[in-house]
Amino acid sequence: MHSDGPNDERGLSQQIAVTREPEQAGEDIWAKDKVFEVNDVTVSYGKKPAVRDVTMDIVRNEVTALIGPSGCGKSTLLRCLNRMNDLIPSASVEGEILYHGQDLYGHKVDPVQVRKMIGMVFQKPNPFPKSVYDNIAFGPKVLGMKDIDERVEKALHGAALWDEVKDRLDDNAYGMSGGQQQRLCIARTMAVEPEVILMDEPCSALDPISTGKIEDLMAELKEQFSIVIVTHNMQQAARVSDKTAFLIVELDATDENRWGQLVEYDETGKIFTNPQDSRTEDYVTGKVG
Amino acid sequence: MASQSPTPGTERARLATAGARAVTLDSLSNQPKSDVWKGNIFLALLLLAVTLALAGLAAIIIQAAVEGAPAFSTKLLTNGPSTVNPEEAGFRPALVGTLYLILGVILLVVPLGVSAAVYLEEYADGTKWWNRTIELNVQNLAGVPSIIYGILGLAFIVRGPLDLGFILAAGSLTLALLVLPTVILASREAIRAVPPSIREGSLALGATQWQTIRRQVLPAAIPGVVTGVILAISRAIGETAPLLLVGAATFVTFNPTFLGDNGYTALPVLIFNYASRPQDEFRILAAAGVIVMLIVLLAMNAFAVWLRNRYEQQW
Amino acid sequence: MEARDSIGAFGQRGAARPLPSLEAPSHRYGEKLIKVLLGACALLSVVTTTAIVISLLIPTIGFFTEDNIGITEFLFGTSWAPTFQPASFGVLPILVGTLSTSLWGMMFAVPIGLASAIWLSEYASPRARKVVKPVLEVLAGIPTVAIGIFGLVFLSPLIDDIFPFMVNVPPFSAGIAGLAIGLMIVPIIASISDDAMRSVPSGLREAAYGLGATKLKVATRVVFPAAISGVIASLVLAGSRAIGETMVVLLVAGASPNLTFDPGSSVLTMTAFIGQTATGDISTGSITYDTIFAVGSLLFIITLILNMFAIRMVRKYREVYE
Numbered sequence: 072m073h074s075d076g077p078n079d080e081r082g083l084s085q086q087i088a089v090t091r092e093p094e095q096a097g098e099d100i101w102a103k104d105k106v107f108e109v110n111d112v113t114v115s116y117g118k119k120p121a122v123r124d125v126t127m128d129i130v131r132n133e134v135t136a137l138i139g140p141s142g143c144g145k146s147t148l149l150r151c152l153n154r155m156n157d158l159i160p161s162a163s164v165e166g167e168i169l170y171h172g173q174d175l176y177g178h179k180v181d182p183v184q185v186r187k188m189i190g191m192v193f194q195k196p197n198p199f200p201k202s203v204y205d206n207i208a209f210g211p212k213v214l215g216m217k218d219i220d221e222r223v224e225k226a227l228h229g230a231a232l233w234d235e236v237k238d239r240l241d242d243n244a245y246g247m248s249g250g251q252q253q254r255l256c257i258a259r260t261m262a263v264e265p266e267v268i269l270m271d272e273p274c275s276a277l278d279p280i281s282t283g284k285i286e287d288l289m290a291e292l293k294e295q296f297s298i299v300i301v302t303h304n305m306q307q308a309a310r311v312s313d314k315t316a317f318l319i320v321e322l323d324a325t326d327e328n329r330w331g332q333l334v335e336y337d338e339t340g341k342i343f344t345n346p347q348d349s350r351t352e353d354y355v356t357g358k359v360g
Numbered sequence: 361m362a363s364q365s366p367t368p369g370t371e372r373a374r375l376a377t378a379g380a381r382a383v384t385l386d387s388l389s390n391q392p393k394s395d396v397w398k399g400n401i402f403l404a405l406l407l408l409a410v411t412l413a414l415a416g417l418a419a420i421i422i423q424a425a426v427e428g429a430p431a432f433s434t435k436l437l438t439n440g441p442s443t444v445n446p447e448e449a450g451f452r453p454a455l456v457g458t459l460y461l462i463l464g465v466i467l468l469v470v471p472l473g474v475s476a477a478v479y480l481e482e483y484a485d486g487t488k489w490w491n492r493t494i495e496l497n498v499q500n501l502a503g504v505p506s507i508i509y510g511i512l513g514l515a516f517i518v519r520g521p522l523d524l525g526f527i528l529a530a531g532s533l534t535l536a537l538l539v540l541p542t543v544i545l546a547s548r549e550a551i552r553a554v555p556p557s558i559r560e561g562s563l564a565l566g567a568t569q570w571q572t573i574r575r576q577v578l579p580a581a582i583p584g585v586v587t588g589v590i591l592a593i594s595r596a597i598g599e600t601a602p603l604l605l606v607g608a609a610t611f612v613t614f615n616p617t618f619l620g621d622n623g624y625t626a627l628p629v630l631i632f633n634y635a636s637r638p639q640d641e642f643r644i645l646a647a648a649g650v651i652v653m654l655i656v657l658l659a660m661n662a663f664a665v666w667l668r669n670r671y672e673q674q675w
Numbered sequence: 676m677e678a679r680d681s682i683g684a685f686g687q688r689g690a691a692r693p694l695p696s697l698e699a700p701s702h703r704y705g706e707k708l709i710k711v712l713l714g715a716c717a718l719l720s721v722v723t724t725t726a727i728v729i730s731l732l733i734p735t736i737g738f739f740t741e742d743n744i745g746i747t748e749f750l751f752g753t754s755w756a757p758t759f760q761p762a763s764f765g766v767l768p769i770l771v772g773t774l775s776t777s778l779w780g781m782m783f784a785v786p787i788g789l790a791s792a793i794w795l796s797e798y799a800s801p802r803a804r805k806v807v808k809p810v811l812e813v814l815a816g817i818p819t820v821a822i823g824i825f826g827l828v829f830l831s832p833l834i835d836d837i838f839p840f841m842v843n844v845p846p847f848s849a850g851i852a853g854l855a856i857g858l859m860i861v862p863i864i865a866s867i868s869d870d871a872m873r874s875v876p877s878g879l880r881e882a883a884y885g886l887g888a889t890k891l892k893v894a895t896r897v898v899f900p901a902a903i904s905g906v907i908a909s910l911v912l913a914g915s916r917a918i919g920e921t922m923v924v925l926l927v928a929g930a931s932p933n934l935t936f937d938p939g940s941s942v943l944t945m946t947a948f949i950g951q952t953a954t955g956d957i958s959t960g961s962i963t964y965d966t967i968f969a970v971g972s973l974l975f976i977i978t979l980i981l982n983m984f985a986i987r988m989v990r991k992y993r994e995v996y997e
Binding site: 395398399402403405406407408409410412413414416417418419420421423424427471472473475476478479480483484493494496497498499500501503504505506507508509510511512514515516519520537540541544568569570591594595597598599600601604605628631632635636643646647650653654657658661665 | 703705706709710712713714716717718719720721723724726727729730731733734786787788790791793794795798807809810811813814816817818819820821822823824825827828829858861862865889890891894895912915916918919920921922925926946949950953954959967968971974975978979981982983985986
């Protein structure tokens with residue numbers, strides 16, 4: 072396994088590319104608190120790798136976007152960060168993912184404990200078939216937290232949903248619009264006070280207005296949380312994220328196996344205006360994908 | 361005609377369209393005649409078959425109602441059986457017996473069946489041979505003839521290892537084993553209908569697997585589970601063959617109890633006994649008994665269907 | 676702003692928060708215990724199967740060893756009189772009796788069941804389907820003792836009037852028992868075959884219609900063949916149910932072990948033999964007791980093979996289309 076200090080020579084690995092030179096201002100953009108250090112990670116389903124040899128750091132209180140064409144393994148990668156992949160029996164993770172320096176896949180690590188600290192919002196809004204209140208109260212209750220009412224209200228404020236639902240906390244969440252449901256899911260995640268929120272294409276099932284609301288929300292949320300978002304929408308990545316990782320689909324010579332690979336990871340502005348890799352440029356300018 | 365049109369061009373277009381439409385209509389309506397009547401005959405045959413199936417099954421109910429009508433009175437519910445006096449005979453001990461049998465079945469089968477279904481749907485890794493073995497066993501047991509369960513009850517429960525003797529509890533246990541696979545299959549189906557996104561949502565909040573199952577999956581699956589369980593258990597009410605083997609004796613004039621060792625009987629067993637007597641009076645009594653049994657069954661079924669329609673969650 | 680203040684209350688900015696531990700705060704023995712308990716409930720099915728096999732096997736071995744009945748005599752003997760003097764234990768007559776009633780039942784139920792399934796899946800309007808299918812399923816729950824009574828007091832005299840050759844020894848006849856069994860298994864065939872045909876992707880139908888096929892051709896040449904493994908499964912399951920049915924044959928088929936497929940003849944089936952002989956008061960270990968279990972073993976093996984086959988067929992169509 073790849074031992075890794077903060078100044079390790081990542082450039083050696085063929086897949087690129089994390090540009091590590093300091094900016095003109097002299098600020099090392101990677102020197103902030105790192106939440107995750109992903110080192111040489113390969114995720115496979117059965118024997119087939121879904122995404123290979125990814126190395127990247129994710130920084131605290133920022134929005135990090137994973138973009139790329141479908142099948143590039145961005146969701147797979149995201150799901151490794153809070154061990155949701157454990158739910159798929161055939162999935163296996165090689166390499167190392169450090170969460171504040173602790174190996175996320177270490178022998179003694181408990182996935183339940185991991186998910187308390189690293190929450191997740193899914194592609195399709197998935198509220199529980201219960202009241203708005205119960206949806207949010209569920210997490211704090213099972214985690215044995217106190218002051219449930221207060222937490223519910225706080226979380227609804229946090230997700231900018233309070234004014235819309237304060238009079239119908241007892242209504243079934245299935246009666247809400249898709250956008251409200253998704254913000255409810257975000258509120259539900261906030262209520263258990265995680266440190267990181269992972270978002271798996273959170274707006275792909277929503278209309279533009281709801282999408283706008285959630286994007287606005289993200290800008291506020293990053294003050295309190297670190298956010299990793301998977302999106303197929305490049306404009307969205309450009310709007311909301313501080314850093315962007317671009318993944319592509321690689322094929323082997325026989326054309327039978329395909330897997331995702333990290334091409335470039337940098338500040339969002341750079342990825343979209345001055346990418347180092349021509350494949351990134353082709354993608355963000357809409358030539359391919 | 362051409363003179364009325366504003367321009368020759370539009371007229372040509374109109375004619376062309378009309379012509380094309382005529383050709384299309386012609387080719388559509390000129391489906392070969394043989395195809396048309398073949399299709400009609402086929403449909404007629406299908407309808408005949410469906411009607412026969414429904415009519416045949418409905419005839420069972422109608423015939424029993426007509427034949428049993430003369431015997432219909434509250435005596436059926438309040439009087440005990442009799443071999444000599446069919447006019448005064450009734451089903452009371454058998455009804456009580458069936459009630460106890462089913463009560464026992466419910467108490468045994470609901471916790472066991474739902475637990476097994478939760479294990480198979482939520483915990484079992486289907487790639488492991490032991491889980492596949494369990495699954496295959498459940499499916500196969502659902503198809504084992506009921507009389508074989510009677511043999512099992514006789515050799516294992518009445519005699520053999522459990523050695524309960526010919527008591528009502530033994531009959532209840534036998535019937536429970538009989539319907540258990542059906543209850544498991546129905547509960548699994550209901551649990552599977554809860555979408556995985558609900559489980560993911562709960563786990564992503566840091567809930568443990570059991571918290572997720574108990575507080576999200578099971579509450580969402582309950583309507584389906586209850587419906588399936590009612591349908592499965594209503595089958596147990598009419599089961600006769602296994603009870604013949606585990607000692608549901610016929611002439612019991614007192615109300616049976618769970619553990620009482622002086623015999624018990626059940627509604628379908630008594631109906632069977634009346635039906636196999638040659639005298640018409642007993643056959644009428646049997647038909648009346650069938651109606652009593654069917655009313656209970658249909659009521660349970662209707663309740664299950666109502667429950668499904670009322671609480672079914674559209675995901 | 677109210678909302679912002681409340682977010683602020685989460686207050687996790689900066690490194691103030693202590694490094695979280697990723698280890699489980701407790702061993703969660705409860706969680707593990709629950710899994711074990713639930714697994715034990717599931718394991719009960721294996722225990723049941725084992726118990727069935729053991730309870731059948733021991734007396735059956737006794738039947739062939741202590742009671743000294745030859746396996747060939749049992750399997751190929753043509754005379755069944757286990758309780759007579761001298762006794763004979765040739766199982767063929769009751770095996771054929773079972774096959775006869777089941778076969779006559781299938782003759783009636785297969786065309787009607789399959790036609791109903793095709794109608795339900797391809798022709799019925801959604802509304803008609805929503806009524807007919809549950810009704811069929813509820814009717815499938817009619818206790819078999821009621822179906823038997825119906826055969827005995829209604830079908831038998833009725834058919835005897837119209838086709839006297841169908842009932843040689845009124846009111847008992849293999850053919851009438853078959854008819855009643857057929858009524859019992861029609862819903863099984865219709866329901867399972869309908870499920871199989873409906874799981875055929877609609878793209879296949881649309882493609883056929885696009886080529887100008889008539890509805891008849893689509894139903895019989897496209898959908899039906901595509902669903903064939905599910906259809907076969909329904910037939911095999913129905914056959915297995917017919918073979919295992921006890922009450923109907925006990926009431927309608929009579930009790931004479933005649934080695935014949937004649938629908939008018941009265942026959943004894945394996946299940947009927949068990950049902951009428953094992954009514955409780957025979958002593959363990961007697962030759963009659965062992966005979967019941969030997970016949971039970973044969974019945975169990977036959978239905979086991981049929982069920983396994985049906986389960987595989989169902990899996991096959993599920994794999995293809997679901």
